[in-house]
Amino acid sequence: MKLQCQVEVVNRLHLNLNVKPNTKYLKSTLALGKEPKNDREYFILHFSSVNKKGTKYNVKGIKKAFVKCLSEGKVTLRFEEPPHDLCIKSNEPELKKFMKLLQSCITGDTKNVKLGELCSLGVVKEKMPTKLVILNRSEYPTSGLPRSLEYLYVNGIKLCNFRREILSLNNLRLLDLSDNEIEKLPLELGRLPNLSELYLANNNLGSKSTVDWKWLFGPRLIANLRLLDLSGNKLKELPKSIWKLQNLVSLKVNNNALTRLPAALGRISSLRYLTVSQNHLQALPCSLMQCRLEYIDLSCNLFNVETNSLVPEKHSHWDLYVTSLLHIASKAVMKQKIYYASNIIPWTLVEFLDNANLCVCGRPVLNDKFYVIKEYELKDFFRIVVFNNNRNCSVKFECYFCSPKCISIK
Ligand SMILES: [Zn+2]
Incomplete structure (x- = not known):
């Protein structure tokens, strides 16, 4: 049987996540029947103008049918899986006939059902989409994002707020929200279990004076993230604890307002590609010498500008001999690569x-006051270098020393 009706699909998962429902009644067809090669199970197939392929629901999955308003031509079918409520409006006699037939299918009492009344649904291939590209607001699916998505691109639609329904996409590997107007990201983003590539270029993440980076250090993101693109976000600095992204291979921070890179950036031993063009950098942290970078783009910075802001403080060699217990303990923590966070030790530490x-x-080296500015040839450390002036490919590094011996070999 086919029922011509109006249907609103409510995804209960979105309600749980406080996602604003973006649904409305759509002109639809509900077909009740069974597949040609499957005699035992009955299905409802829902087609609408925005869902031409149809969504198939097993009638066994009906958790509850709300029929109080059946005489007004309204019923709601609540399915266990997928967690959808189908709110149906139709003319009353047709709807009653449909519900009666549905009841027979649920109870298995189909002896009196004329076979002709049941549709042959054909085998609907349950091909769940894994990739979705949204380049226009009107392309955003009204019934919510398919939970099977692995690759999601939402670009250039002036999105101001992160869509919280993305947080339920547990299969998501790649998320591209470039070219929007997002200012902050939710903490829960760091818990997406499979996300390994995150493109956030050309948003407004650095528009506030202090940027909340908590999302970046969620337990799953620090374990899985391999590519991070923060280009074009008006960022003045990167988080100091960026070293926690221990599987990051590619970092793009072009076209921001960075004056320094975090001293600990070079502690990411997996880092291979770094692009920091169009910033205000005058020197690089010498920790980067420890990274085996395949590619670095340093063009359009302030490396060649002579300024007074980079004068290191006066120091004596005694600073290296006399260290506190705190310094010694901290060196041990870093040498052993012991994990630390503010829920384990005081935040000052x-x-x-x-x-x-x-x-x-x-x-x-835990004394950040004691450094020397020294120029190094980039080609001595990095395989491919993109820089303004190829003939003079050396830049200043802020060099730190752990012992008088290291100073002498500088
Ligand atoms: Zn040393």
């Missing part, structure tokens, strides 16, 4: 450890 530099020899 976290800050202290996050500020740690690496000596030119690769050992940790």
Whole structure:
């Protein structure tokens, strides 16, 4: 049987996640029947103008049928899986006939049902989409994003707020929200279990004076993230604890307002591609010498500008001999690569450890006042370098030293 009706599909999962329902009644057809090669199970197939392929529901999955308003031509069918409520409006006699037939299918009492009344549904291939590209607001699916998505691109639609329904896409590997107007991201983004590539270029993440980076250090993101694109976000600095992204291979931060890179950036041993063009950098942290970067883009920065802001403080060699217990303990934590966070140790210690530099020899240095500015040839450290002036391919590094011996070999 085919019922011509109006249907609103409510995804209960979105209600749980506080996603504003973006649904309305749509002119639809509900077909009740069974597949040609499957005699035992009955299905409802829902077609509408925006869902021409149809969604198939097993009648066994009906958790509850709300029939109080049947005499007004309204019923709601609540399905267990997928977690949808189908709110149906139709003319009353047709709807009653449909519900009676549905009841027979649910109870299995189909002896009196004329076979002709049941539709042969054909085998609907349940091909769940894994990729979705949205380049226009009107392309955003009204019934919600398919939960099977692995690749989601939402570009250039002036999105101001992160859509919380994305947080339920557990299969998502790649999320591209470039060219929107997003200012902040929810903490829960860091818990998406499979996300490994995140493109956030040309948004407004740095528009506030302090940027909340908590989302970036969620437990799953620090374990899985391999590519992060934060280009064009007006960022003045990157988070000091960026070293926690221990599987990051590619970092893009072009076209921001960065004056320094985090001292601990070079502690990401997996990092291979770094692009920081169009910023205000005057020097690089020497920890980067410890990374085996395949590619670095440093063009359009301030490396060649002579400024006074980069004068290191006066120091004596004694600073290296006399260290506190805190320094010694911190060096041990870093050397053993022991994980730390503010829920384990006081945040002042976290800050202290996050500020740690690496000596030119690769050992940790916890005194950030003691450094020397020195120019190094980029080609000595990085395989492919993109820089303004190819003939003079050397830039200043802020070099730190762990011992008088390292100073002497500088
Ligand atoms: Zn050293």
